[in-house]
Amino acid sequence: MKADAAAQQLLLDLQKLDTKAAQLDHRESTxxxxxxxxxxxxxxxxxxxxxxxxxxxxxxxxxxxxxxxxxxxxxxxxxxxxxxxxxxxxxxxxxxxxxxxxxxxxxxxxxxxxxxxxxxxxxxxxxxxxxxxxxxxxxxxxxxxxxxxxxxxxxxxxxxxxxxxxxxxxxxxxxPRIPADLIALYEKIRIDGGGVGAAHLHRGQCQGCRLQLPPNEIEALRATPEDEVVRCEECRRILVRNAESGL
Ligand SMILES: [Zn+2]
Incomplete structure (x- = not known):
């Protein structure tokens, strides 16, 4: 799947809001x-x-x-x-x-x-x-x-x-600022992934499952076009790349 890099970044904002909503539900019930x-x-x-x-x-x-x-x-x-x-x-x-x-x-x-x-x-x-x-x-x-x-x-x-x-x-x-197909993929993964559908790749580490990507995979990601939607090999979440990703 392809999606504009900026839209992929927005997915992290969406994730933050969904996490916050889940925390509010949890707070209310407990x-x-x-x-x-x-x-x-x-x-x-x-x-x-x-x-x-x-x-x-x-x-x-x-x-x-x-x-x-x-x-x-x-x-x-x-x-x-x-x-x-x-x-x-x-x-x-x-x-x-x-x-x-x-x-x-x-x-x-x-x-x-x-x-x-x-x-x-x-x-x-x-x-x-x-x-x-x-x-x-x-x-x-x-x-x-x-x-x-x-x-x-x-x-x-x-x-x-x-x-x-x-x-x-x-x-x-x-x-509305995120393509519908990207949201659909995110939602599907979020349901399976314990409420987390998109994770930031931070200094070579997936923030969804904390897996540190091996150098060869980082190398491969470096060569992957930025509008390509990539997923963590370990947790299958959408891996969002940006300047802090260590690529
Ligand atoms: Zn992961």
């Missing part, structure tokens, strides 16, 4: 903030689940506490009634009086025991409610953090898109 956000979302979900579980536990304990309160209340009411009966003087039978006094004593013991149970239940409820509050706070904090990272990613993507837009504009401007 933004470290994306991994941070993914990890954070896992944490947010876990905190949510833990919060839901803590709420269930707290409710169960609140029910236990209500039951303990009602138990104490029942004993207290019974005591009050017995005491009123005792104070009313309505019971004159000494045996009945002794029984009533015994019952009051045993009710007082029972009330003390139940009050201990109530106190323990209350402490457990307080602990569970504190856990609910702590998890809710951690969850809310993580959500805010996630929103900040999302905003950061959006700003970076916007920045990358602006650069991509400029790169595409530059490429569209450059493309």
């Amino acid at each position: 933004l470290p903030q994306k991994q941070t956000l993914a990890d954070l979302k896992v944490r947010i979900q876990r905190l949510h689940d833990e919060h839901v579980a803590a709420v269930v536990i707290a409710r169960d304990l609140e029910r236990d506490q209500a039951r303990a309160e009602s138990d104490v209340e029942q004993v207290r009411e019974r005591s009050t009634k017995d005491q009123q009966l005792l104070d009313s003087g309505a019971i004159s039978d000494p045996k009945q009086l002794v029984n009533l006094q015994h019952e009051l004593q045993s009710l007082a013991r029972r009330q003390g025991e139940l009050e201990d149970v109530e106190l323990e239940a209350m402490e457990r409820v307080e602990g569970a409610q504190a856990a609910v509050r702590q998890l809710a706070g951690q969850h809310a904090e993580a959500v805010v953090e996630g929103e900040a990272i999302e905003a950061e990613i959006a700003a970076l993507v916007l920045e990358i898109n602006a650069e991509r837009h400029n790169t595409i504009a530059d490429r569209n401007e450059l493309k």
